[in-house]
Amino acid sequence: EAGVTQSPTHLIKTRGQQVTLRCSPISGHTSVYWYQQALGLGLQFLLWYDEGEERNRGNFPPRFSGRQFPNYSSELNVNALELEDSALYLCASSPRGLRNLGELFFGEGSRLTVL
Amino acid sequence: GEDVEQSLFLSVREGDSSVINCTYTDSSSTYLYWYKQEPGAGLQLLTYIFSNMDMKQDQRLTVLLNKKDKHLSLRIADTQTGDSAIYFCAESGTGGFKTIFGAGTRLFVKA
Numbered sequence: 001e002a003g004v005t006q007s008p009t010h011l012i013k014t015r016g017q018q019v020t021l022r023c024s025p026i027s028g029h030t031s032v033y034w035y036q037q038a039l040g041l042g043l044q045f046l047l048w049y050d051e052g053e054e055r056n057r058g059n060f061p062p063r064f065s066g067r068q069f070p071n072y073s074s075e076l077n078v079n080a081l082e083l084e085d086s087a088l089y090l091c092a093s094s095p096r097g098l099r100n101l102g103e104l105f106f107g108e109g110s111r112l113t114v115l
Numbered sequence: 116g117e118d119v120e121q122s123l124f125l126s127v128r129e130g131d132s133s134v135i136n137c138t139y140t141d142s143s144s145t146y147l148y149w150y151k152q153e154p155g156a157g158l159q160l161l162t163y164i165f166s167n168m169d170m171k172q173d174q175r176l177t178v179l180l181n182k183k184d185k186h187l188s189l190r191i192a193d194t195q196t197g198d199s200a201i202y203f204c205a206e207s208g209t210g211g212f213k214t215i216f217g218a219g220t221r222l223f224v225k226a
Contacts, residue, residue: 004157033214035216041218042203042216042217042218042219043158043203043216043219045213045214045215045216048213056213090157090158092157092158102145102146102148102163102207102214103148103160103163104150104158104160104214105160106157106158106159107157108155108156108157109157
């Protein structure tokens with residue numbers, strides 16, 4: 001069974017540009033989570049989508065946004081990139097949250113470098 | 116708000132025990148987790164403990180939970196070089212389904 005897949009794996013952008021990151025969850029998982037892993041800061045919760053709806057949002061500015069499609073895949077969009085947006089962006093999926101112990105299944109991440 | 120804290124580095128010799136500590140602030144946490152991240156890979160769930168448990172043992176892994184002090188620890192017995200990785204403590208509160216992670220502890224195992 002395929003795991004969580006993310007694309008692209010690496011990308012370089014310049015300040016002010018926009019980026020879209022993509023995530024395909026494990027088949028049968030309806031929840032998708034996005035985390036930012038910046039150097040030395042651990043994982044910061046960005047967004048949680050379930051059944052196509054945004055369910056929760058972390059403490060990030062509105063230029064971080066996303067959506068979940070009917071097939072449960074998800075996109076994370078970051079507008080007006082800043083240098084401090086350089087990080088590894090991790091996507092995770094889980095079965096519908098109410099019925100599992102909360103285990104998250106992670107992809108390998110998209111490493112974004114902003115110059 | 117919720118917060119999870121853990122030390123950033125730990126170095127042990129091969130064959131010794133490793134103990135990684137974590138503190139959290141959310142008293143309504145239902146599940147507490149330890150995830151492992153190997154170089155170039157995403158995180159994988161290593162083990163978890165329900166908040167109504169004090170201890171959980173799984174082969175070389177022992178998880179201890181002190182709910183009063185909001186302290187979680189992971190003990191790895193007979194640490195091997197293959198255990199070198201970043202270990203993340205995480206908690207998930209009741210009804211929130213939002214998992215909060217610590218900054219991760221980088222474990223170095225010296226041969």
